[in-house]
Amino acid sequence: MKPHAMPDRSPGLYLFFLMALSALLIVPCSVLGATPPLFPHMTVSVSNDTLSPGEDLSVSAVWSRDASSYRPPESVDARIYSAPGGSFVAGYTIPKDERVASGDDTRHFRGVIASSELPAGRLLLVVIDPVSGADARALINVTEPGPDFPGARMQRSADALFSGVAAVLLVVLGAGLGLLLKRS
Numbered sequence: 001m002k003p004h005a006m007p008d009r010s011p012g013l014y015l016f017f018l019m020a021l022s023a024l025l026i027v028p029c030s031v032l033g034a035t036p037p038l039f040p041h042m043t044v045s046v047s048n049d050t051l052s053p054g055e056d057l058s059v060s061a062v063w064s065r066d067a068s069s070y071r072p073p074e075s076v077d078a079r080i081y082s083a084p085g086g087s088f089v090a091g092y093t094i095p096k097d098e099r100v101a102s103g104d105d106t107r108h109f110r111g112v113i114a115s116s117e118l119p120a121g122r123l124l125l126v127v128i129d130p131v132s133g134a135d136a137r138a139l140i141n142v143t144e145p146g147p148d149f150p151g152a153r154m155q156r157s158a159d160a161l162f163s164g165v166a167a168v169l170l171v172v173l174g175a176g177l178g179l180l181l182k183r184s
Helices: 011-026 149-183
Strands: 041-046 057-064 075-082 088-095 106-113 121-128 135-142
Touching (some): 041 121, 057 121
Antiparallel strands (some): 041 057, 057 106, 088 106
16 A cells, blocks of 8 residues: 655745735734724704793704814704604704805704694703714703694605605616516
């Protein structure tokens, strides 16, 4: 019987791979971007933290940054949540305030939210920068529900239902088109 022999391979190939692996592990590598940029700072103020019937909510927000790489947004998102339960109530877009001079480091936003579309109770207003995700919060107390709140809530529910149905139909029609193209 012949002894088990190894195929003719040069030990130099193994030595080369071992040296290459060692060089990769020994050579230090710099890591770029290890520190994320600083978030901009958001502040929010409201006209009145307790809204009486017929009194609209004026929202003012200031976006500022200090050596951040984020661009100033053209508008901010305002979301209103029920304070005790945390359920979503409404969402709005607040544009930048054209009357106040804004630069690259500071931007002012101003908007009005109709109290007729708000429910009664304690609400949490969250103003969010859509570019960086920075946010600011304020508590609001609405004494009476607005007369348009049920209709506004119904409209938001109908819009959400329409968007969901449209997305499902788009997927089904896309799959059908893909099957038709595959068969032809």
